[in-house]
Amino acid sequence: MAAIPISMTRAEPEEVEDGISRSSEASVRDVPAIVGANLRRLRKGQGFSLEKLAELSGVSRAMLGQIETAKSVPTVSLLWRVADALGVPVASLMATEREPSVVVIRRDNASVLVASDGQYATRSLAPVNRARSTGFFEVTFAPGHRERFQASAIGTHHNLAIARGRLLITVGDEPPVTLEEGDSIAFEASRPHAIENISASLVSAFLVVISSTG
Template identity: 40%
Template sequence: MRNDASPITRRDQPSPDTLSRIVAERLARLLNRRGRSLGRLAELSDIDADELARIACGRQAPSLGHLWRIANALGVPFGSLVASTERQGVLVIRKSEPQAVESAGGAFVSRALYPYDCRRPVEFYHLAIAPGHIERSEAHSPGTKENLVVARGSIEIIVGKEPPVQLDEGDAIDFLADVPHSYRNFGVLPATIYLVVSYADAGEEA
């Protein structure tokens, strides 16, 4: 859940062109529903106005950091910017066709296992963190909670001003994510984490 400017370039995720189009379409709906201008969104998200304009018209693929900043500024779940607008019946997510986004050149990879659904303000992610990597996240919208369990490896979690917490395989943690927080893999092997994000207020359907 990193807020940086590294581009999303993972081979097994939506192509930059597809991602750009999806985000541009969803962002246009959200801005229209909330009566917000791009200029105001640039101020709230602390994204350069010209850069945000390119994202809004589909000419630039957003980074993972861009997506979190835009979602936080609009007060909507992260997944509402990238998920399909309609789902019906059974949804199968094949391991061979993951929908993942990454940061830091692939050191942090987030794959949605339970995609955003406006009627159920909960998201479920499979996270992979490279050895030695620290993934920092800015505060999410008020009331947002994260619950995660370590499936493989050892990580350190820092939440706000709380002391660091070490988690080993099988350990879990639950915390309010509306403060800055970070995940660090201090092991020599990639760490695997399953993360549930729940929102106090999911806002309107995008």
Template identity: 40%
Template sequence: MGVGHGLADVKSVRENTPPSSEEAEVAPAKGRKRESSAKKVEPPVADAPTSEEEWAYEVAHAEASTDLAPIVGRNLRRLRTQRGLSLERLAKASGVSRAMLGQIELGQSAPTINVIWKIARALGIPFSALISTTAQTGTRLMRSQQSKRLSSHDGKFVSRALFPFDEPRRVEFYELRLAAHATEAADAHPPGTMENLVVTSGTVEIDRGEERHVLNAGDAILFEADVAHVYRNTGNADAVMYLVMTYAETVG
């Protein structure tokens, strides 16, 4: 029996043999669309903005996403470097690849809303911080009347925040005013906190544990503030100081 002839016979028999009931069930009739028995897999639902305003932003600016690329890029680089994060660390925290983060910072890629949300959560910032144009130039103007002021219960000690109070930070800058002959006691700050203070008016004593330091106008001091400390104005007029506080961890 030749090989070719044998294959032809098998094909002929196969074509003229009615399919079994199992075959008929598996192979549908000719001309009918075959239906898949597998369940349809729904795509994962991405984390979405929760406010209608943010959804409106996505819809209204869908065609202008490329315009956001340089804005998001500048904001991302600024906010990441402020927190001392490398691209690798941010990639691990956000789930966005290092390559993608690099492209976003360079303005070469317009991130989706979902990607922006992932980055914002990893940085611990509002969604709007990455798309805001207020910090586009790296400048933030804070008017005196809009400053956040805190005072002691007797009003003799007043601190004025000279930094954006609504953003995460590791460094804070204050103007301090202490009334004549007034004393302000400060509790210990978190470990690793440093205070760098300069007196611009008056004479101030600073007690840190068993230490005591006297500062006149123009004098400055740097000390670890993770122990209780006291500011004391020994003069007959208000004392004015400027204080830079540096934390070991991001606050706010």
């Protein structure tokens, strides 16, 4: 994967004292907050708990929590690991600029996350670096694969629609539900849940993740 340069554009200093730009100092101090806010938004947009992201990235849950609350400044190496786990460019964790009102996402340029040794994959169908609390994904499950998900943050809701195949979905201690092609289900993702492909072919579905916790 080619390296993506990280650059921070500094504004013209408003005040200079003893050769030190006060506005530049403020910009540097803002970096932890910017990275933390972006990480929290992107993680929730993917529907990941801190535990799930820690598992995928190899970065401890405690460290991820410190980054999200701007209590720790991550290294570039750590940012790469987190961005790779989220399936986004590192620059997305540093983004501060306003975005255009119309964004086209080509299939070949979409962010894709492959997990469970290739048995489960998600492809983002919405701009991942937008400041919004809703995510939209295409998800695929290999034949016979069962993917377990830890509880997401309270207030997170999932809406899943089956495009092709059959899935068995278990949410918390609720009875399992079988979904056929064209069926959909809405549930609170703040409880552990599992999704299993009970067909003999690849299952494709569309997932909308909605977070009301900001």
